[in-house]
Amino acid sequence: MALLRFLLFSFFCTLFVYQCHGACAEVDSDTEAVAGKGFKLGCISCKRRSEVRGEASVEWYFRPKGEADFFLMYTYNEDGPTIESDQFVDRVDWNGSKRSRDIQDASIYLLNVTFNDSGTYRCFFNRILSYENYEYNDVVSKVVHLSVVGKATRGTASIVSEVMMYVSIIGLQLWLLIEMIYCYRKIAAAGEEALREAANAEYLAIASESKDNCAGVQVGE
Ligand SMILES: *[C@@H]1O[C@H](CO)[C@@H](O)[C@H](O)[C@H]1NC(C)=O
Ligand SMILES: *[C@@H]1O[C@H](CO)[C@@H](O)[C@H](O)[C@H]1NC(C)=O
Ligand SMILES: *[C@@H]1O[C@H](CO)[C@@H](O)[C@H](O)[C@H]1NC(C)=O
Numbered sequence: 001m002a003l004l005r006f007l008l009f010s011f012f013c014t015l016f017v018y019q020c021h022g023a024c025a026e027v028d029s030d031t032e033a034v035a036g037k038g039f040k041l042g043c044i045s046c047k048r049r050s051e052v053r054g055e056a057s058v059e060w061y062f063r064p065k066g067e068a069d070f071f072l073m074y075t076y077n078e079d080g081p082t083i084e085s086d087q088f089v090d091r092v093d094w095n096g097s098k099r100s101r102d103i104q105d106a107s108i109y110l111l112n113v114t115f116n117d118s119g120t121y122r123c124f125f126n127r128i129l130s131y132e133n134y135e136y137n138d139v140v141s142k143v144v145h146l147s148v149v150g151k152a153t154r155g156t157a158s159i160v161s162e163v164m165m166y167v168s169i170i171g172l173q174l175w176l177l178i179e180m181i182y183c184y185r186k187i188a189a190a191g192e193e194a195l196r197e198a199a200n201a202e203y204l205a206i207a208s209e210s211k212d213n214c215a216g217v218q219v220g221e
Helices: 002-019 156-220
Strands: 032-034 039-041 053-064 071-077 080-083 092-094 108-110 119-130 135-149
Touching: 039 135, 071 092, 080 092
Parallel strands: 032 135
Antiparallel strands: 039 108, 053 071, 053 119, 071 080, 092 108, 119 135
């Protein structure tokens, strides 16, 4: 029970930290989309020093599978989002940082994914960092290789990690159980010992008491 509570507790802590404003973690994007469904293309670039003021604009490029060149498909800057390619008209939503020019999450959401969307995506952060006396221009780019499938499949990594999770949970529970049994037996043994000692003490006490009595009687005689 305690273990379960502890696990839940750590789970919620993790969730909280993840959602907490200012915490930034560069999580890799998923790479497998299902045709006809939506898909979030993840792209996160954390500022190395979060206290430095920054502004960023974002560009997404796409290279269809089997082709040689990237083309611009989406931009997000001070003018807001723009879909730059006919292939993606009405099919891209911004899933990144909201209400801030200091973009660290530039993820986008593809609607109604088609097989033609498989290929390589590349996001660029054009970031201006404002230090006290100067500005620093930083360009970061990330790549996502997307494959589109007809039905969702599960990667081996996810299966392995699920199995590992069960193994570790069961292992921990067993360990807890063994520890409890061990402790219980130790306590029980200690209790018996104490009882025996108490009985001995009582016997001695009675013995000495009766001796005293005898002595008393003898004195009385
Ligand atoms: C991303 O955008 C899609 C479409 O607008 C929306 O359904 C989804 O909830 C968004 N996800 C996040 C994490 O913002
Ligand atoms: C996406 O698919 C749904 C259901 O199939 C359809 O109603 C919607 O119009 C499609 N949206 C776009 C932008 O193609
Ligand atoms: C995918 O691309 C092919 C070739 O460019 C085109 O004929 C087809 O209509 C496209 N399919 C979709 C769903 O956009």
